[in-house]
Amino acid sequence: MICLQRLAISAIVLKLVVAQDTTLLPTIHSTGWNSSFELSAEQLKLANLTTDYGAIINTIINFDRSQLANGGAHQDEFYDVQNLPKDQWPTESGRTIKLQKFTDPSSFSIPPKTAMSRIIYSTTNLNGTLIPASAYILWPHHPKSFRGGRNASASSAPVILWTHGTSGFYADGAPSTHRGLFYEDFVPFTLAEAGYAVVAPDYAGLGVSTSWDGTFIPHQYFASEAGAGDALNALRAAQESFPKELSDDYVVLGHSQGGAVAWTLSEILARKNHKFQDVVKHHLGTVSLAPPTDIFSLSAGIGPFLAWIGKDLDQIFPTFNLSDWLTPLGTKRTNLSNQVEGSQIVSSYLLSPEEEIVQPDWKETWSVEAFGKLANPGNMDFKGPMLVLQGMDDPVVTYNMTNNAVDKTCKNHPNDLEFLNIPKANHFGVINAGKQNWLRWIEDRFASQPLARPGCVKSNLESLMPQEYYQLTANSFVLWAGKPQWSYEIPTAA
Ligand SMILES: *[C@@H]1O[C@H](CO)[C@@H](O)[C@H](O)[C@H]1NC(C)=O
Ligand SMILES: *[C@@H]1O[C@H](CO)[C@@H](O)[C@H](O)[C@H]1NC(C)=O
Ligand SMILES: *[C@@H]1O[C@H](CO)[C@@H](O)[C@H](O)[C@H]1NC(C)=O
Ligand SMILES: *[C@@H]1O[C@H](CO)[C@@H](O)[C@H](O)[C@H]1NC(C)=O
Ligand SMILES: *[C@@H]1O[C@H](CO)[C@@H](O)[C@H](O)[C@H]1NC(C)=O
Ligand SMILES: *[C@@H]1O[C@H](CO)[C@@H](O)[C@H](O)[C@H]1NC(C)=O
Ligand SMILES: *[C@@H]1O[C@H](CO)[C@@H](O)[C@H](O)[C@H]1NC(C)=O
Numbered sequence: 001m002i003c004l005q006r007l008a009i010s011a012i013v014l015k016l017v018v019a020q021d022t023t024l025l026p027t028i029h030s031t032g033w034n035s036s037f038e039l040s041a042e043q044l045k046l047a048n049l050t051t052d053y054g055a056i057i058n059t060i061i062n063f064d065r066s067q068l069a070n071g072g073a074h075q076d077e078f079y080d081v082q083n084l085p086k087d088q089w090p091t092e093s094g095r096t097i098k099l100q101k102f103t104d105p106s107s108f109s110i111p112p113k114t115a116m117s118r119i120i121y122s123t124t125n126l127n128g129t130l131i132p133a134s135a136y137i138l139w140p141h142h143p144k145s146f147r148g149g150r151n152a153s154a155s156s157a158p159v160i161l162w163t164h165g166t167s168g169f170y171a172d173g174a175p176s177t178h179r180g181l182f183y184e185d186f187v188p189f190t191l192a193e194a195g196y197a198v199v200a201p202d203y204a205g206l207g208v209s210t211s212w213d214g215t216f217i218p219h220q221y222f223a224s225e226a227g228a229g230d231a232l233n234a235l236r237a238a239q240e241s242f243p244k245e246l247s248d249d250y251v252v253l254g255h256s257q258g259g260a261v262a263w264t265l266s267e268i269l270a271r272k273n274h275k276f277q278d279v280v281k282h283h284l285g286t287v288s289l290a291p292p293t294d295i296f297s298l299s300a301g302i303g304p305f306l307a308w309i310g311k312d313l314d315q316i317f318p319t320f321n322l323s324d325w326l327t328p329l330g331t332k333r334t335n336l337s338n339q340v341e342g343s344q345i346v347s348s349y350l351l352s353p354e355e356e357i358v359q360p361d362w363k364e365t366w367s368v369e370a371f372g373k374l375a376n377p378g379n380m381d382f383k384g385p386m387l388v389l390q391g392m393d394d395p396v397v398t399y400n401m402t403n404n405a406v407d408k409t410c411k412n413h414p415n416d417l418e419f420l421n422i423p424k425a426n427h428f429g430v431i432n433a434g435k436q437n438w439l440r441w442i443e444d445r446f447a448s449q450p451l452a453r454p455g456c457v458k459s460n461l462e463s464l465m466p467q468e469y470y471q472l473t474a475n476s477f478v479l480w481a482g483k484p485q486w487s488y489e490i491p492t493a494a
Pocket of ligand 7: 400
């Protein structure tokens with residue numbers, strides 16, 4: 001029986017291939033198949049790079065660019081709002097400016113029977129200036145329903161407002177232009193397959209990098225308040241565009257940079273006079289995965305990190321100068337990173353080793369404390385309930401950092417905060433190891449269940465098998481193979 005089925009499938013595949021042009025026969029698939037970028041001689045000189053090191057950077061850039069659907073944010077005209085007539089410039093935040101109801105999924109690697117829409121909407125940057133930003137919505141085939149919930153028979157899909165972690169710093173860093181939406185199975189695919197609609201802001205500056213009036217829009221990396229505004233405005237705009245398909249109620253879920261955004265969002269919703277009164281009553285809760293709460297104590301390589309925050313920090317603090325943090329070589333490498341719009345991997349290779357890139361006394365500069373205040377959530381009132389998950393072996397956001405923030409928050413601002421720790425889990429592993437817990441927690445919120453563990457509670461999630469049996473980090477990333485020459489890579493494409 002099995003043999004017969006296999007034969008039948010092979011026959012279909014063979015028939016397909018034979019019927020086609022021989023140029024469509026299986027060929028080698030490079031990771032940089034859709035880009036032929038090379039650093040110029042001037043760029044190598046500017047950044048003091050050897051030709052050999054330049055070749056390494058080229059390899060990474062070509063991989064990154066090949067991951068972009070439709071050539072990425074600069075080539076996909078969806079992200080261009082510069083031809084928006086002046087009488088259509090928005091006058092308030094949270095409004096849809098451009099609606100792509102149907103996003104052609106063929107250049108994305110989203111799972112079968114999921115669908116996408118994208119919007120450009122109005123939001124504000126940290127100083128209140130109205131700007132455009134992009135977001136995607138990943139649709140389930142059929143909405144999840146909740147036994148015993150308020151609307152077991154609702155036709156709309158329950159909304160998860162998904163605030164992603166670091167995916168880049170420039171236009172092409174937008175998850176909505178990434179073939180796998182950057183977080184692929186970790187979060188958005190999982191949620192859509194479970195019946196949720198994933199409303200996913202890119203954050204301003206990722207996706208749309210030029211406003212309707214032609215001004216440059218920097219990504220205000222780690223300015224959590226700006227990210228939280230981008231998220232709530234994306235929610236408003238998405239619900240405005242899909243009032244029947246999206247529920248009013250929502251749960252916020254974020255990881256890493258987005259874990260801090262999600263936590264900050266809950267703090268904003270707890271303030272008396274915030275600007276989001278229209279959406280606060282539908283907030284059912286927040287899940288924050290591995291949130292940095294003390295940004296300058298991250299144990300990741302600090303060189304790239306200071307460049308990511310510092311490259312546009314003069315837009316927030318006009319007297320800030322990148323030379324306060326970085327050496328002359330560090331500022332030149334940041335300049336090159338700006339020119340090529342380097343991803344985090346590109347800039348990690350460009351902005352190390354630390355002793356050549358970072359000023360020894362950077363931590364003493366005034367801007368460190370000033371920016372920390374804009375970035376760090378915790379130790380404030382927040383709108384609960386909140387579930388915080390943390391890997392105890394996270395090399396980026398340490399267990400201690402999160403534990404301290406939780407302790408301070410619980411002591412000074414008691415509320416419903418469940419802190420779930422996962423032994424031997426790292427920065428991304430925490431997402432997988434805790435998946436059934438955060439999915440259940442979310443489901444309970446939509447089903448109007450009382451909290452299983454109210455108040456401030458801490459626990460550890462032990463593993464079934466011995467710790468040393470488990471895979472620790474991902475060894476693969478979804479690779480788009482949608483051309484006929486590469487169909488041999490997808491035995492599941494039937
Ligand atoms: C440039 O790199 C070379 C090694 O490739 C090094 O000897 C030199 O000091 C560097 N120059 C600067 C300005 O960093
Ligand atoms: C490859 O990149 C080009 C431009 O860089 C883009 O127009 C095209 O859509 C990309 N191909 C695919 C299949 O995504
Ligand atoms: C349930 O119904 C209420 C009232 O009609 C609505 O506001 C809310 O969005 C619905 N929730 C879901 C998950 O559909
Ligand atoms: C902040 O606001 C000022 C004055 O309203 C404006 O000139 C400046 O461009 C704004 N900065 C940003 C980054 O939008
Ligand atoms: C930043 O500092 C460097 C080094 O001190 C200096 O050369 C440069 O002019 C400064 N830039 C601005 C905009 O002040
Ligand atoms: C970046 O480097 C280029 C080439 O050396 C130079 O023209 C430009 O002014 C630099 N930009 C900044 C912001 O330093
Ligand atoms: C974590 O915090 C505890 C108590 O504050 C301290 O004793 C311990 O050394 C810290 N561990 C690390 C790795 O920082």
